[in-house]
Amino acid sequence: MTTELVNPAPRQDNQDPALFGQTPSQTVGPFFHYGLPWKGGADLVGQSDMGARPELFPEEHYVLNLSPPRGAVAGETITLEGVVYDADGKPVPDAMIEIWQANAAGRYASPDDDRSNLPLDEGFIGFGRAATNESGLYRFKTVRPGPVPGPGDSAQAPHIAVSVFGRGVIKRLVTRIYFEDAAENASDPILALVPAERRDTLVAREIDGVWRFDIVLQGERETVFFDV
């Protein structure tokens, strides 16, 4: 005797054609550290363990990568760091920052950047991920990106695209890091869309050789976040 296998009557769910569309965003919650920020995720130019927080779970449960060794990367190596703050000015110890950027020549390591006249660096991908520490601090080691094209025939000033995740952050927050000493900032087409009095929340400042970029989720000097 055979029994025919049948699925239960479908309710409205992920497989319902009437509901087809973007999957909604949800928070990473507080317990993402053993699943997302790998060792070296915040070191885009070398092979350190920056970015991970292995002290938050037992060593035998470490299944994340250690970034492989990299070749020489062209350009100026920089350290970029900052604290993520909430509305009460308290540091956020369970946030995660991701960055995406062009290399020093202004080329993205992506099949969708086909400007083959600009060099790629074999060891440089330009994507990084860092968990904040107990003081809300994140830190990346990367290279200073070159300028990239903007809409029309405009050029964008050197910048780094940033995604902010965290407990209590139900949907990714998107911002950008510009560099205080870049002359191109004055003509950047994206900065031009930001109210002048808030533009400086998007600008990193060099202090004692480290580029500083704090992220304020809410309140006084709230960071500008973008609708992309």
Next chain:
Amino acid sequence: MSLILPYAREDASQPPSLHPGYASTVARSPRQPLVRIPHTLTETTGPAGCWENLMGGALADLTAQHAGMPQGQRIIVSGRVLDEQGRPVPNAVMEIWQANAAGRYIHKKDQWDAPLDPNFTGAGRVVTDAEGRYRYVTVRPGAYPWGNHHNAWRPSHIHLSLLGPAFATRLITQMYFPDDPLIEIDPIANAVPMPFRQRMVSRFDIGTSQANWALGYLFDVVLRGREATPFEDDHDD
């Protein structure tokens, strides 16, 4: 010449950043309006196909990472990663993390009084094939209490993280289970308005269940798709 093919914007299913029912959003969501920007090369590019050099390669069996079999109901989760036009997204990485069958994370800050399982970490990764398909094996995570309000319980869920092809398509979400009464009273799931909340509910599937071994659940992830009309920029050689 750069050809910029922008992606669609978020649809009505995306939750607001401020959802007071989920108390932690109150101090961690911006109050100033978002500044809408056009998609440039920065937003339409992203790291693709370099997972070995980033988070690492595939780890598709979360029940085979330690000496023994973990406790709990073994499940097979499979599906596709698609764009909004229904086209498969190949070679996309999906990162997975979850609690164990008792609802406990291996994380040191998880103080829930349920047993840890030495045979279960709860983290993995899969990469989609040419048709956008993925499949992983795990155990069904348990529900657990949290401090959001009195008698608050999270429904069983699996955290999923997808980079997609571009900065614009980045998505972190949670997958829920169809027979779970906690979804309707969970502030995090409920930040997503109906009916879109149900996009996050997997479907039990007898066809992908394996006799005498594991139950099958289907879950497709839909990322933002490219808009139909390209903006051509022929000034920039």
